[in-house]
Amino acid sequence: MTDILSELQARNLVALSTDEDALRRALTEETVRFYVGFDPTAPSLHMGNLVQILTAKRLQQAGHKPFALVGGATGLIGDPRMSGERTLNPREVVDGWVDSIRGQIERFLDFDGPVAAQMVNNLDWTGGLTALDFLRDIGKHFSINRMLAKETVATRLDSEHGISFTEFSYQILQGNDFLELNRRHGITLQTGGSDQWGNLTSGADLLRRVEQKTVHALATPLITKADGTKFGKTESGTVWLDPALTSPYAFSQFWLNADDRDVVKYLHVFSFRSLEEIEDIRVRFEAAPHTRIAQKALAEEITAMVHGEEQAKQAFAAADALFRGGELRGIDGSTLSAATAELPRGEVTAAQLEEGVSVADALAFAGIVKSKSDGRRAVREGGAYVNNAKVDGEDAVVTQADVLDAGDSGVIVLRRGKKTLGALTIVTS
Structure with missing residues (x-):
């Protein structure tokens, strides 16, 4: 066993733990069975969830057995939010989200070998639980005083809307998950975000009261951004x-655009490079921040990890083609569509292209020049490009031959000078 706790601490992945010394001994002396939970309150996991998935992956690589819980039961309720009561989703919707999220998690963990990962669903033990059993066997072990002290609950109680008994009971259900998983699978550690600390410790406390067992909880810190905006x-x-919700191209751009003040921190949290490699990147990056070497290293690794090598390759090829004049015709249609989605754009019809649209007009349609005369000036001065090919001659036109495949539609990429980009979408009428 490796000292994985020290590794997590060095990467700033430990915010809170129930008993650091006892947890360290357990993680270095035995194979620990642990779990991390995800509620299906949306059709997909998001960037914040990735911290928990990768932490589970690190623990598994260190020789510990992960159980990934997708909460088919707790997802029907949802953890209380500061902003107010959640809208309860239909059971069939939540069931579909359970399947989607299971598939996302399964890509990251190893399901073979001596510490093979296992997926679990708390609906299996909560679905048949009667109200009387819930109150007599579980609820009696929870102190209302402690439950009221939870930050989210306290905030909601002080608000004009209050909190429903349904959401107030969430921490009891999550606490029961730890009890059931310990009984069924011998799990002795729960991990999660620091915002879940009250829920994590409620499970540990329930096990102490019911089974007279001491178990562990480990919370990672919430990831923050230097500019004060929310991470993810x-x-x-x-x-x-x-x-389908965030394209691989947009995903890669999120990391490429990471603030210089944040990027080394992100490497520690999300990268599987060694600490020595990350330190080497940090030194080179701080010596030449304009190279954005840290952002590139981060984006390449995480995009490939989440979306696969081929999708990552396409995303970076699209960025290179758009912003550095590379070849556009080899870019996958869906990737090109995502890459041009945020560009200023206009529309032309297939019929117009049959006759030919002047490049000057095309530049104006796309909104990258103010008028057709400005477009003619750009062409005359040698600063107009169609699909990264320089335009020669004021009479130049764009035609159907210039249309690139962009998934559900065609697109023509236009550029004025080095950096001013726009696009034309091809419509039927």
């Missing part, structure tokens, strides 16, 4: 792990 959010919304 962009102007267009949450960064999801599902490529």
